[in-house]
Amino acid sequence: MALRSASTSTKAISGKTLTIALGQIAPIWLKRDATLSKVVDWIGKGAQEGAQLVIFGEALVPGYPFWVERTEGAKFESSLQKTLFAHYVDQGVSIEDGDLDVVRKAAAQHKIAVYLGIMERAGNRGGHSLYCSMVYIDATGEVCSVHRKLMPTHEERLVWAIGDGNGLRTHKLGPFTVGGLNCWENWLPLARAALYGQGEDLHVAIWPGNRRNTEDITRHIAKEGRSYVASVSGLMRRDDIGDDLPHADILRETADDMMADGGSCLASPTGEWILEPETNTESLRVTTIDHQLVLEERHSLDVAGHYSRPDVTRLIVNRKRQTTTEFDD
Numbered sequence: 001m002a003l004r005s006a007s008t009s010t011k012a013i014s015g016k017t018l019t020i021a022l023g024q025i026a027p028i029w030l031k032r033d034a035t036l037s038k039v040v041d042w043i044g045k046g047a048q049e050g051a052q053l054v055i056f057g058e059a060l061v062p063g064y065p066f067w068v069e070r071t072e073g074a075k076f077e078s079s080l081q082k083t084l085f086a087h088y089v090d091q092g093v094s095i096e097d098g099d100l101d102v103v104r105k106a107a108a109q110h111k112i113a114v115y116l117g118i119m120e121r122a123g124n125r126g127g128h129s130l131y132c133s134m135v136y137i138d139a140t141g142e143v144c145s146v147h148r149k150l151m152p153t154h155e156e157r158l159v160w161a162i163g164d165g166n167g168l169r170t171h172k173l174g175p176f177t178v179g180g181l182n183c184w185e186n187w188l189p190l191a192r193a194a195l196y197g198q199g200e201d202l203h204v205a206i207w208p209g210n211r212r213n214t215e216d217i218t219r220h221i222a223k224e225g226r227s228y229v230a231s232v233s234g235l236m237r238r239d240d241i242g243d244d245l246p247h248a249d250i251l252r253e254t255a256d257d258m259m260a261d262g263g264s265c266l267a268s269p270t271g272e273w274i275l276e277p278e279t280n281t282e283s284l285r286v287t288t289i290d291h292q293l294v295l296e297e298r299h300s301l302d303v304a305g306h307y308s309r310p311d312v313t314r315l316i317v318n319r320k321r322q323t324t325t326e327f328d329d
Helices: 032-048 079-090 101-110 154-158 183-187 189-196 211-225 248-254 292-297
Strands: 002-006 017-024 053-055 113-121 130-137 143-148 171-173 176-182 202-207 228-233 235-237 258-267 273-279 283-290
Touching: 017 032, 017 228, 017 258, 032 053, 032 101, 032 283, 101 113, 101 130, 113 176, 113 202, 130 176, 143 176, 176 183, 176 189, 183 189, 183 202, 183 211, 189 211, 202 211, 211 228, 211 258, 211 273, 258 283, 273 283, 283 292
Parallel strands: 002 283, 017 053, 053 113, 176 202, 202 228
Antiparallel strands: 017 283, 113 130, 130 143, 171 176, 228 258, 235 258, 258 273
């Protein structure tokens, strides 16, 4: 585990700064409570380094479903797939039942904001399906938004449900306005535009892992939005498959030595690297960013401001939380 600070490439002119931590860690795979304990530990490490925001990867709690593409995940009525899915749902995160209370307590104790990727068991959708959700918890421990991934990618659709626009929200954090998206939905221009239109200037992109996902789009979004962009990934190795998981032997047999190698990184509003993608290690990289550079780069391009034409093109966003039932009591 690498724990270190890094300097930024920005000029500290205004003094309007924010210190952020990129927490690239592996889950205690498919074990919710153990992974949450690890997250709490790393929140404390970020706070010790002076971070005001700590970010973790997509689906970190309890982990990404790496087995699906390796074990005939699309085979209908497969007893293996049913068993693994049932375990996955059982280890999902129910916010209503207090599963995130330990993280909320840690955020409040250390006065640090947190972005965390979870597999959410959504109470308003019956509680038996999983949503790939990105949770923002502020420095008082309040859950301020839960963004359910709009469209799971490829094999993810076999185990994840489709989300909605309710979590397309930004939050004030020091001098910055922060927002975020899960994995490949960062490629969706309109999802990005929904955040740009709310003043986003620090974009958080979370991933299950792999540099191939982060090294191009991180700098692309930074240049497009003239924002800081933090991409934070997880790790997953064959050795992370525990003996007590269902079908552990099959999971190990079909796994790669390294299924998610990280790739966490941070780009500036100029598109230059502040922290280049890092792979193959757990790390907590802490750095301070200056809002002055956002203002300087918005001089030439502000996609929701002076370089927009709302009289020609506008985006309408439905942020209603979707459910199958509404009751009048």
